Amino acid sequence: MSTATEQRTFDSLNPATGAVVGTHPIQDAAAVRAAVAAAEPAAAWWGGLDWAERRKRLLDYKAVVTRDIARVVDMVHQETGKPKADATLEVILAITHIDWAARNARRVLGPRQVSPGMVGVNLAATLEYLPLGVVGVIGPWNYPVFTPMGSIAYALAAGNAVVFKPSELTPGVGVLLADLFAESVPEQPVFRTVTGLGETGAALAGDPGVRKIAFTGSTATAKRVMAACAENLTPLVAECGGKDALIVDADANVPAAADAALWGAMSNSGQTCVGVERVYVVDAVYDDFMRELTGRAANVRAGQDYGPVTMPAQIDVIRRHIDDAVATGKTVLGGPESVREPYVDPVIVEDVPEDSPAVREETFGPTLTVRRVADADEALTLANASAYGLAGTIFSGNVRRAMALARRMRSGMTAINSVVSFASVPALPFGGVGDSGFGRIHGADGLREFTRPKAVSRQRFALPGMNLTSFTRGQAELDRLVKLVTFLHGRRKR
Numbered sequence: 001m002s003t004a005t006e007q008r009t010f011d012s013l014n015p016a017t018g019a020v021v022g023t024h025p026i027q028d029a030a031a032v033r034a035a036v037a038a039a040e041p042a043a044a045w046w047g048g049l050d051w052a053e054r055r056k057r058l059l060d061y062k063a064v065v066t067r068d069i070a071r072v073v074d075m076v077h078q079e080t081g082k083p084k085a086d087a088t089l090e091v092i093l094a095i096t097h098i099d100w101a102a103r104n105a106r107r108v109l110g111p112r113q114v115s116p117g118m119v120g121v122n123l124a125a126t127l128e129y130l131p132l133g134v135v136g137v138i139g140p141w142n143y144p145v146f147t148p149m150g151s152i153a154y155a156l157a158a159g160n161a162v163v164f165k166p167s168e169l170t171p172g173v174g175v176l177l178a179d180l181f182a183e184s185v186p187e188q189p190v191f192r193t194v195t196g197l198g199e200t201g202a203a204l205a206g207d208p209g210v211r212k213i214a215f216t217g218s219t220a221t222a223k224r225v226m227a228a229c230a231e232n233l234t235p236l237v238a239e240c241g242g243k244d245a246l247i248v249d250a251d252a253n254v255p256a257a258a259d260a261a262l263w264g265a266m267s268n269s270g271q272t273c274v275g276v277e278r279v280y281v282v283d284a285v286y287d288d289f290m291r292e293l294t295g296r297a298a299n300v301r302a303g304q305d306y307g308p309v310t311m312p313a314q315i316d317v318i319r320r321h322i323d324d325a326v327a328t329g330k331t332v333l334g335g336p337e338s339v340r341e342p343y344v345d346p347v348i349v350e351d352v353p354e355d356s357p358a359v360r361e362e363t364f365g366p367t368l369t370v371r372r373v374a375d376a377d378e379a380l381t382l383a384n385a386s387a388y389g390l391a392g393t394i395f396s397g398n399v400r401r402a403m404a405l406a407r408r409m410r411s412g413m414t415a416i417n418s419v420v421s422f423a424s425v426p427a428l429p430f431g432g433v434g435d436s437g438f439g440r441i442h443g444a445d446g447l448r449e450f451t452r453p454k455a456v457s458r459q460r461f462a463l464p465g466m467n468l469t470s471f472t473r474g475q476a477e478l479d480r481l482v483k484l485v486t487f488l489h490g491r492r493k494r
């Protein structure tokens with residue numbers, strides 16, 4: 001951090017090399033206020049465009065990001081340290097979300113007639129979903145394109161302006177995403193980025209001009225953001241990570257399950273909110289599963305198959321969880337020596353007590369705890385015994401049984417016979433329960449999240465003898481209404 005110039009700045013660093021990637025201003029509350037104030041008329045302009053024009057602009061933005069994918073990937077690679085191939089996949093996922101949001105906004109949000117019901121037979125009832133104005137997006141560093149874009153694209157498609165505060169670890173990515181948007185929408189600052197540290201995010205959450213905050217990060221910070229939002233009754237959608245479980249049933253494809261568990265846990269160095277952190281394996285296939293898992297894991301290395309731990313402070317959490325797991329469980333692969341900053345090699349531990357920090361707290365590192373269970377029901381009970389409830393995975397050979405287990409899983413998303421596959425389906429809503437947060441991004445729910453429903457009832461003609469909302473109403477009108485309601489609703493079903 002530097003105060004040499006009149007504006008305070010901070011550096012973003014390459015976590016693999018320590019090299020400075022970029023220097024950005026620390027924008028204070030006044031700068032955030034100015035950004036939001038500038039975004040307000042931009043929101044009015046953007047929200048006033050017709051659906052076709054907004055769709056065209058967003059699809060153009062998608063094309064700009066796609067054509068510039070190498071630049072975006074390089075910035076993600078530099079600021080997070082993740083391999084370029086992983087960064088490429090991340091950006092492609094974000095592109096599919098921009099596309100879906102642009103193409104579906106009108107269908108999901110546009111005006112439609114709804115049935116006025118028998119009592120309202122003389123009314124025309126119209127429902128539409130209107131933009132909120134300026135939406136503040138506070139993003140994380142682990143997927144600095146995909147995760148915030150899950151809010152940004154949907155908020156924009158719904159007709160809002162966006163002020164985005166990227167994580168202080170990935171400001172360059174945030175600035176680039178907004179710069180590319182300005183190529184498609186140069187007229188007004190419809191999507192802009194403010195950079196800085198936590199206090200910049202706090203200023204955004206507390207700004208009276210912000211009509212909704214979309215936050216992704218830790219549960220602890222979400223509580224602080226919620227408190228700041230409370231000041232202005234600003235609504236919040238919060239995505240706060242998880243402790244997701246993978247369940248392997250007796251009839252599962254065991255090699256596929258082991259492959260998915262390994263990738264789900266270790267890819268992106270475990271820094272995935274919907275990553276696999278716990279595995280519960282039914283007794284009948286436990287030994288096979290462990291053989292498959294350890295055989296595959298032996299060849300996976302940090303710095304080769306996945307990148308470094310992006311946030312230096314997270315190393316302490318990962319180390320504490322590894323020490324705890326190794327002390328209380330049975331080590332299968334790796335151990336404390338797997339931590340060689342900024343990299344952490346895969347660590348797998350069996351039979352760690354269910355009440356230990358390694359099983360209860362989010363690790364956000366390339367570690368896995370595995371437990372043998374009697375059956376899938378026991379697996380589900382243990383999987384659900386978490387304060388978090390973001391996502392989860394089920395491997396099973398029986399579709400009906402897997403679907404039933406998925407419905408009973410206390411989480412927002414479940415993948416069956418695949419891992420994190422729900423994130424690649426733009427039509428599926430994304431979000432959690434409990435400590436994992438609330439509200440939804442992605443899909444139709446994600447579009448509606450950034451709107452207010454607007455209900456209009458228009459009287460088409462006066463109902464003769466049925467002027468119920470008037471002091472001229474007589475007993476005869478009320479009697480007629482009671483007769484009608486009794487006819488419509490008075491039949492018992494038993």
Ligand code: NDP
Nearest residue numbers: 139140166167168197198201202217218221240241273364
């Ligand atoms: P934080 O929750 O601290 O940060 C997330 C975002 O909030 C960042 O943009 C951050 O800015 C901003 N922020 C920080 N303080 C405030 C505040 N008071 N008001 C408003 N915004 C604020 O997460 P970290 O990046 O520190 O990661 C810590 C833990 O969070 C991880 O170990 C992991 O458990 C979890 N996490 C979960 C993610 C997920 O995908 N669900 C993503 C990232 C983290 P700044 O970066 O400048 O501090």
